Amino acid sequence: MQATRRQIVVGALVGGGLVLGYQLRPRKYPLPLSPGKDEVAFDAWIKLGRDGVVTVAVPQLEMGQGITTLIPQIVATELGADWRQVAVEPAPVSAHYANLALAAHWSELWMPAFSVLGSSPSGPVTGSWARDHRFMATADGMSLAAYEGPARAAAASVRALLSMAAAKRWDVDWQACQADKGFIIHGTKRLTFGELAEEAAALSPPAAPVLRPQPASESPKATPAVTPLKFPRLDLPAKVDGSFLFAGDIRLPGMVFAAIRHGPIGESELASFDKARAQGISGLISLVKGERWLAAVAHDWWAAERALTAIAPNFRGSHRADTSRIEAQLEEALLHGEAASIYQSGDTGELAQKPYALALRYDAAPALHATLETASATARLKDGKLELWLASQAPEAARRAAAEAAGVRERDTVLYPMPAGGSFDRRLEHGHAIEAAILARETGKPVQLTWSRWQEHIAGWPRTPVAAVLAAKVAPGGAITGWKARLAMPASSHEFGRRLFVGFTPAKAMADSKGEGDMLAMEGATPPYAIPDMIVEHVPTTIALPTARLRGNAHGYTAFFTESFVDELAHHSGREPLSYRVAMLGHEPRLVACLLRCATLANWDAGADASGQGLACHVIGQGRIAVIATARRDETGVRVDKIAAVADIGRIVNLDIARQQIEGGLVFGIGLALGSSTTYAEGLPEIGRIGALSLPLLADCPEITVDFIDSNAPPADPGELGVAAVAPAIANALFSATGLRFRKLPLLSEEI
16 A cells, blocks of 8 residues: 555654654654654654643753753743743754764864865765764754754744644634744634644644744843743752762663773783682672773672772783873973964964064873763663663764674664763763673673773873963064964874774874874964964874863863963063953954953952952853952962853853853863872873862852853853863962962972
């Protein structure tokens, strides 16, 4: 029998639910959502129950940034839903959710030879690659840029279908119907979304969805701090009562638990171990060895961990990470290495001629992610089917790598996305998923692998160390006429790209990216100021330490270098730091507005000696921020007393979440400014506990005031801005308080 159009458009699925397919869904990709009983699925984004509950699929990892509220808020606003009846579920890995914005931003990682072909989110190469690879990674603040448009379009189409269904009942023009608070309304008539769901699923939507004139937005001017939240976070109640499940909360019938020991960083291979040393440890089931690791499997994790401690496996190897050697390699590269030009403008030949008014050295040590939740993954391999429960910022890459490791076909591998207890880009890597899959294969049981904090520091690659020299030429009066920045570090982003997209081992990724200029690893190194002659150089450096992405990424060190150096130039020229910056920002009115508002908010004292105030500003994409910190030295080290921040992040979708993200970024940035680092000896980190990382405790957190510029610019991610700008603000504040310049991250580390 030939299928009718109606049979193609509407079909019964799991649990008796219905599904609607239409133009927003690429025909060659299967529908990702499975509606339950009494539910209708409208494409890849929205399910609607007969009870009126609207369930929104979220294709990004929730790791505290609030994306499980932002995307549903966008849908609810466009649809006209009642926020009290909005639910959320993590979206499965699917081509429908390809992150085109991030794919374009990372084009040099997945297509290094012809990255320009993939540099546009709307380009055919980008779309084809991202969908074919089911690329739905969460990173670099691209979630709104990637998903606001598709989510709004889906919601607008569902709104139209519900209006059509109601209009059919009332015999009126559907375009005269309104959707508001979960009802379709026409005059005095009204029907709930739930009452119309099945009828709406039987209709065909308009060829092009008609969007509401105003997208989801909240104005900082019209929303005082005491105003009740219109869109409170959907994940908050479950996090408060403990029902919000993370990867480590998964429990399966017959599940066992695993701990692991990785070899030292460098060329490491498991050499020997004596299982007999673990005799007498109750609950130990077996040992599983990998090429560079040994795992213990037991009835509980603590038994597995104690067994490995008793066994103390031996690893052989060479070229191991060592801080003194790394620093020497960076020093050599900085002084004598061949540089790749990342950016240049004006007369760069003039910049090559000395003398400079000022030339200064800055450094950043490796920075650890220090997530609250260490790596955890659960795997079950049964009847040729591999199931994975883990938090992943790059779920398809994790799924494919685990399938290969377990010897299972990709189509027989299912990844159930879990939220992360903090990530800071740590969950872009998936070594723990590979190890869990191998353990499930070798034991024949469901296995939950959890890394200890010590193992997280060994195998969770840090943000790259950097050595930099910044030099400037100035005109009489102090105006900067020439700027040269030379940064020595590995091609860190390219290393990461080869691990993620090609599946290289850390050693092979480092070797393959040797000598490459890395624009992503240099983001933010070009200052926002109007400087006639400018050159920014990357000196690719080979070190025996794999490096990775971390919240703030390159901006976390480039903003520190730039804003510290600008402050030193202002002092060198006898200029007040705020007016010195503003004079060079005539082309950047949005950043100037942030600076001036922040100065008012903090009662800026012009950087007077011993005042302890320091200023910094930065630009990331469409986002701008200015920060003024008040800091001092005391018997415990550095005390940050106050921070004022003003950000322009364009149109704000959710003001409360935006404020949380700026505040959280500032506190995270304080951790990076004052700690979050370790030295290495013989391939091992010399700090193994989170308590030794000098992270800010609640008692250490300063008084924080955050304000926003009301803006109609495109939305920008607020999560990275505070991270980047706070370290130079603190460093400049310490100069004001002490008269001493600290030019290395973490601050004061050069004194040790």
